[in-house]
Amino acid sequence: MIEPLVLKGFRDSLPYEEIPKKKIQRKLEDVFETFGFVPIDTPVLEYENVLLGKGGGETDKQIFHFEDNGGRKVAMRFDLTVPFARFLALHHDELAIPFKRYHIAKAFRGENPQKGRYREFIQCDFDIVGCDNAQSDFEVLSLMHASFSAMGIGNVCFHVAHRGLFNDFLSSIGVGEKSIDILRCVDKLRKIGRDEVGKILVDITGDEQKSSRILDYITCGDGRPFKETLDIISSIIGSETESLARMRQIYALLDGVGIADKFIYDASITRGLDYYTGIVYETFLTDIESIGSVCSGGRYNNLASLYTKENLPGVGASIGLDRLMAALIELKSPLVSDTANADILILPKPDETLKASDTAFRLRGMGIRTDVYLLPEKKMKAQYDYAEKNRIRRSLVFGTDGYVVKNLETRQSVTVAGLEEVAALCR
Amino acid sequence: MIEPLVLKGFRDSLPYEEIPKKKIQRKLEDVFETFGFVPIDTPVLEYENVLLGKGGGETDKQIFHFEDNGGRKVAMRFDLTVPFARFLALHHDELAIPFKRYHIAKAFRGENPQKGRYREFIQCDFDIVGCDNAQSDFEVLSLMHASFSAMGIGNVCFHVAHRGLFNDFLSSIGVGEKSIDILRCVDKLRKIGRDEVGKILVDITGDEQKSSRILDYITCGDGRPFKETLDIISSIIGSETESLARMRQIYALLDGVGIADKFIYDASITRGLDYYTGIVYETFLTDIESIGSVCSGGRYNNLASLYTKENLPGVGASIGLDRLMAALIELKSPLVSDTANADILILPKPDETLKASDTAFRLRGMGIRTDVYLLPEKKMKAQYDYAEKNRIRRSLVFGTDGYVVKNLETRQSVTVAGLEEVAALCR
Numbered sequence: 046m047i048e049p050l051v052l053k054g055f056r057d058s059l060p061y062e063e064i065p066k067k068k069i070q071r072k073l074e075d076v077f078e079t080f081g082f083v084p085i086d087t088p089v090l091e092y093e094n095v096l097l098g099k100g101g102g103e104t105d106k107q108i109f110h111f112e113d114n115g116g117r118k119v120a121m122r123f124d125l126t127v128p129f130a131r132f133l134a135l136h137h138d139e140l141a142i143p144f145k146r147y148h149i150a151k152a153f154r155g156e157n158p159q160k161g162r163y164r165e166f167i168q169c170d171f172d173i174v175g176c177d178n179a180q181s182d183f184e185v186l187s188l189m190h191a192s193f194s195a196m197g198i199g200n201v202c203f204h205v206a207h208r209g210l211f212n213d214f215l216s217s218i219g220v221g222e223k224s225i226d227i228l229r230c231v232d233k234l235r236k237i238g239r240d241e242v243g244k245i246l247v248d249i250t251g252d253e254q255k256s257s258r259i260l261d262y263i264t265c266g267d268g269r270p271f272k273e274t275l276d277i278i279s280s281i282i283g284s285e286t287e288s289l290a291r292m293r294q295i296y297a298l299l300d301g302v303g304i305a306d307k308f309i310y311d312a313s314i315t316r317g318l319d320y321y322t323g324i325v326y327e328t329f330l331t332d333i334e335s336i337g338s339v340c341s342g343g344r345y346n347n348l349a350s351l352y353t354k355e356n357l358p359g360v361g362a363s364i365g366l367d368r369l370m371a372a373l374i375e376l377k378s379p380l381v382s383d384t385a386n387a388d389i390l391i392l393p394k395p396d397e398t399l400k401a402s403d404t405a406f407r408l409r410g411m412g413i414r415t416d417v418y419l420l421p422e423k424k425m426k427a428q429y430d431y432a433e434k435n436r437i438r439r440s441l442v443f444g445t446d447g448y449v450v451k452n453l454e455t456r457q458s459v460t461v462a463g464l465e466e467v468a469a470l471c472r
Numbered sequence: 473m474i475e476p477l478v479l480k481g482f483r484d485s486l487p488y489e490e491i492p493k494k495k496i497q498r499k500l501e502d503v504f505e506t507f508g509f510v511p512i513d514t515p516v517l518e519y520e521n522v523l524l525g526k527g528g529g530e531t532d533k534q535i536f537h538f539e540d541n542g543g544r545k546v547a548m549r550f551d552l553t554v555p556f557a558r559f560l561a562l563h564h565d566e567l568a569i570p571f572k573r574y575h576i577a578k579a580f581r582g583e584n585p586q587k588g589r590y591r592e593f594i595q596c597d598f599d600i601v602g603c604d605n606a607q608s609d610f611e612v613l614s615l616m617h618a619s620f621s622a623m624g625i626g627n628v629c630f631h632v633a634h635r636g637l638f639n640d641f642l643s644s645i646g647v648g649e650k651s652i653d654i655l656r657c658v659d660k661l662r663k664i665g666r667d668e669v670g671k672i673l674v675d676i677t678g679d680e681q682k683s684s685r686i687l688d689y690i691t692c693g694d695g696r697p698f699k700e701t702l703d704i705i706s707s708i709i710g711s712e713t714e715s716l717a718r719m720r721q722i723y724a725l726l727d728g729v730g731i732a733d734k735f736i737y738d739a740s741i742t743r744g745l746d747y748y749t750g751i752v753y754e755t756f757l758t759d760i761e762s763i764g765s766v767c768s769g770g771r772y773n774n775l776a777s778l779y780t781k782e783n784l785p786g787v788g789a790s791i792g793l794d795r796l797m798a799a800l801i802e803l804k805s806p807l808v809s810d811t812a813n814a815d816i817l818i819l820p821k822p823d824e825t826l827k828a829s830d831t832a833f834r835l836r837g838m839g840i841r842t843d844v845y846l847l848p849e850k851k852m853k854a855q856y857d858y859a860e861k862n863r864i865r866r867s868l869v870f871g872t873d874g875y876v877v878k879n880l881e882t883r884q885s886v887t888v889a890g891l892e893e894v895a896a897l898c899r
Contacts, residue, residue: 047525049561049779052517052546057559059566060510060573067501067511074494079836081814081843081862083487084494088592089516089548089578090479090536098474109517111538114582119479121516132484134476139486141861143846145813146487151516155541165515173846180825181846187833301826302833352476386572387508398607399728406614406729409506416508419570419600419608434568435508 054155054164061436065381066167066370069196070149072380073169073364076195077147080188082171085146087128089153093118096127098351107154121153125170125363126348133174134352142175145184149366163367172361174348179294182324182344185360186295189328189340190304192364196373196380200331204311205271205295207324208343209288210278211315214262217282220250228315231263235313235337239264263313271296274310288323295324320345324360336372340364385436387416388471389450392428392442395421400443404464411468429453439471481582481591488863492808493594493797496623497576499807500596500791503622504574507615509598512573514555516580520545523554525778534581548580552597552790553775560601561779569602572611576793590794599788601775606721609751609771612787613722616755616767617731619791623800623807627758631738632698632722634751635770636715637705638742641689644709647677655742658690662740662764666691690740698723701737715750722751747772751787763799767791812863814843815898816877819855819869822848827870831891838895856880866898 051057058066074084093110097120110120122128125148133144149169156162171188173181186203193201211228215221230245239260246256262281266274275292279285292310299305316325323344330339342362349357373381389408393401401417408415416437418428432440432453440451444460448467451458461467478484485493501511520537524547537547549555552575560571576596583589598615600608613630620628638655642648657672666687673683689708693701702719706712719737726732743752750771757766769789776784800808816835820828828844835842843864845855859867859880867878871887875894878885888894 046780047522047778049558049776050519050522051515051562052519052544053542055515055517057515057563058513059563060512063511063513066513071498078813079839079841080832081817081841083813083862084490085487086485086490086493088478088482088484089580090482090592092477092479095474095477106541109538109540111536113536114533115480117479131476135478136484136486141813141858143858145843153517165517176846178846180829180844180848183829184844184846187829191836298826298829302830349476351474353473386505386510386568390508399725402607402610402614402725403729405507409618412506414506414508416572417607417611419603419605419611421607431568431570435510 052164054157056163056165060386061384062370064384064386065373066366068380069366069370069373070169072195073149073192074147076188076191077171080145080184080191082145082147082188085129085132085148086150087122087125087132087148089121089151090119091122091128091131093120095131095352096120096122098127107156109153109155123154124152125150125168129170129172130349131352133349133357134355137349137353137355137357143181144174145172146174147171167366169364169366170361171363172359174357174359177323177344177346177358179291179298182291182295182360183298185342185362186299186308186326187302187304189326189362190307192340193328197378198330198373198376201307202329202331203308203326204314204329204338205292205308205324205326206310206312206314207288207292208315208321209323210282210286210292211262211312213286213288214278214282214312215259218255218258220252220255220259223249225319227259229317231259231313232315232317234263266310266312269309271299271305271308271310274312278310278312291323316341316343320348322346326362330372330376333372333375336368336375339369339372383436385414385438387414387435387437389413389415389439389441389467390432390435390437391415391417392440393417393421394443397421397443404441404443404448407464408468408471411464413468413471441467479591481584483590483592487813488811489797491811491813492800493793495807496793496797496800497596499622500576500619501574503615503618504598507572507611507618509572509574509615512556512559512575513577514549514552514559514575516548516578517546518549518555518558520547522558522779523547523549525554534583536580536582550581551579552577552595556597556599557776558779560776560784561782564776564780564782564784570608571601572599573601574598594793596791596793597788598790599786601784601786604750604771604773604785606718606725609718609722609787610725612769612789613726613735613753614729614731616753616789617734619767620755624805625757625800625803628734629756629758630735630753631741631756631765632719632735632751632753633737633739633741634715634719635742635748636750637709637713637719638689638739640713640715641705641709641739642686645682645685647679647682647686650676652746654686656744658686658740659742659744661690693737693739696736698726698732698735698737701739705737705739718750743768743770747775749773753789757799757803760799760802763795763802766796766799810863812841812865814841814862814864816840816842816866816868816894817859817862817864818842818844819867820844820848821870824848824870831868831870831875834891835895835898838891840895840898868894 321343325343327338328340344360346358405415442449447462748770752770754765755767771787773785832842832844869876874889
């Protein structure tokens with residue numbers, strides 16, 4: 046006998062988890078499609094040097110990599126961004142540019158498992174490639190907003206900033222050349238707090254006053270409406286830079302469709318990654334901010350440069366579905382709490398199997414999710430246990446005067462003559 | 473610069489492929505859910521010995537396997553059946569039995585790529601575990617039927633047989649002990665033809681007469697209705713065996729819901745795999761039979777026995793989505809031919825971006841898939857090229873008297889005053 050073990054850091058998804066996961070995925074796909082975004086897929090396995098973007102040397106320990114039976118060095122994708130860059134380089138001639146794609150798929154990392162972190166996880170990325178303008182920045186922000194609305198999450202706040210604007214500010218106080226170190230340090234504000242960030246900034250700039258001016262800058266949006274923060278930044282920097290103009294355009298578009306109140310300019314958002322060049326953003330659920338950002342991204346202006354000379358500017362975002370699921374469970378969202386496998390369960394007597402299959406056939410034809418209990422010789426208790434485990438709310442038995450539909454929560458029964466009426470009770 | 477190569481036997485899925493793939497998947501999921509089947513998922517990576525069902529020895533060359541950074545011997549799943557058996561052994565106490573699950577996911581095999589075969593492919597499995605009766609056999613057949621109906625594939629024929637009934641026949645002619653070899657040989661009928669099978673059967677049975685009786689048996693259903701074939705088999709065997717009774721019950725249920733005419737009893741269907749013990753089936757599209765079976769499966773009575781002493785009989789089927797996609801493309805199914813990313817494309821002038829984003833916002837709110845061309849400064853030709861590449865059928869420009877909606881196929885335009893009318897044109 047072999048022990049049926051699952052690898053450390055991996056997990057099965059049981060129906061009560063998989064049903065809501067699929068619902069969320071569908072909601073997102075529906076929204077993406079309403080925005081004209083198209084799905085793509087790429088292989089789970091790729092050449093190691095393609096994924097790592099380099100010829101050789103030591104391989105990152107977090108990557109699952111091996112030599113296949115043909116002696117090729119291969120690796121499992123660790124995100125959806127790198128494969129997308131490779132995809133763009135390979136296919137840009139075949140694609141409609143601007144290219145608006147989404148990709149919901151698994152990625153793999155060998156990092157040490159901790160609470161809420163797994164070695165196999167689902168990413169949901171969406172990007173617009175081929176333009177660098179306020180409309181495309183806005184389109185992604187607008188899609189983020191629509192996604193959370195579609196999931197019924199109203200208490201959400203999108204924290205937006207602009208890398209270039211931060212650099213404008215740093216230049217204005219004379220530390221522009223240290224921008225990469227400063228951006229990385231500021232990115233840790235939520236994790237390590239204002240005091241720690243201040244100390245590191247003193248180390249970087251060698252100047253306490255400059256450190257405190259940076260701290261003031263990154264917290265200048267605190268609690269303020271988006272537009273007000275932009276005006277404050279304008280007066281801090283002392284000029285209307287190109288990046289500021291871009292942010293004003295984006296704000297105008299957000300305001301134009303009436304969703305600006307969900308967005309704030311949060312100058313502390315910098316995103317750690319090097320490839321961002323313009324707008325950057327993170328998304329927080331105001332009821333459980335502690336869970337961290339559930340949707341992040343930004344503008345990058347040369348994602349595929351490792352693989353092609355073609356210049357492909359882009360803007361995009363990524364939702365961590367596992368973290369989002371955890372949040373929705375904590376928020377008791379209806380999206381994750383209803384996990385019934387069916388609207389109604391037919392409980393036939395042993396001699397009623399023909400009748401049961403015919404009834405199921407017709408109810409399903411009306412769009413009613415219908416389960417038939419397949420072991421009619423079992424005791425009543427087993428039958429109701431089955432209904433409970435599947436969280437089914439209604440049962441149907443064949444009475445002498447018609448269909449007896451029982452509400453399994455209230456335990457009240459009602460007898461109806463026709464299947465149309467059964468269907469109506471289920472809706 | 474790194475060459476953006478994809479591994480041999482792997483492939484990207486471009487929007488024109490991924491859009492229909494998602495549509496098919498959704499159709500199937502909708503049907504599965506109407507039948508009360510629930511989704512599960514399992515990890516792509518598992519312990520090698522768990523997937524291979526053995527302690528050590530040489531590893532199958534078709535399996536992607538390696539040692540991970542923690543020194544564990546791991547492998548990528550090569551089907552969804554073995555992980556499901558492992559899943560059942562690990563979780564059966566938590567599941568509602570009978571357990572009706574579906575699983576649509578990728579599997580991986582290192583076999584040499586050939587036409588229509590890839591090293592990464594999508595399987596779609598559905599099973600009922602925990603009962604051994606005609607109702608559950610019927611439920612899976614009925615679900616298969618409903619799945620193909622939902623995909624709009626009417627010209628389909630389900631070829632059904634019963635392993636036990638074949639064994640009854642073999643016993644009746646005195647070659648029961650050679651059943652495994654004979655079943656495997658008969659399974660090749662479609663591939664190598666009647667004459668070749670006949671020769672091998674002579675080798676196995678050592679008896680030309682018996683070989684030809686087997687050939688007669690496996691072709692006895694040819695062109696006949698299901699019930700007639702059962703009667704013929706009854707008279708060939710000379711008794712009403714238990715397996716025959718089961719097939720008659722299944723037939724009665726199929727007939728009861730009016731779908732029996734899509735099923736034939738085809739005694740040549742045996743399925744190569746050892747674990748099948750009862751009913752077995754394959755599915756052929758009558759317009760392109762040559763493509764092979766697009767949905768196959770059967771009853772197995774001890775799938776999880778490698779991992780648990782719990783007795784878990786089951787019945788299920790598997791759809792090869794890649795083969796099905798290829799078939800639907802050949803059949804010019806509407807399910808795969810409409811790959812537009814949007815119902816309408818807004819083409820704003822450079823100074824109309826606010827108006828465009830507001831119009832898109834409102835149309836999307838009405839459920840209309842709306843794309844906005846994000847490079848308004850580009851020439852007309854680029855804009856219409858974009859529409860064509862995305863296969864969008866309608867464009868919208870802002871006219872002086874209202875919205876000008878153009879049908880891009882007929883090139884006819886109509887001006888309407890309100891967005892409700894635009895939406896109506898798109899529906």
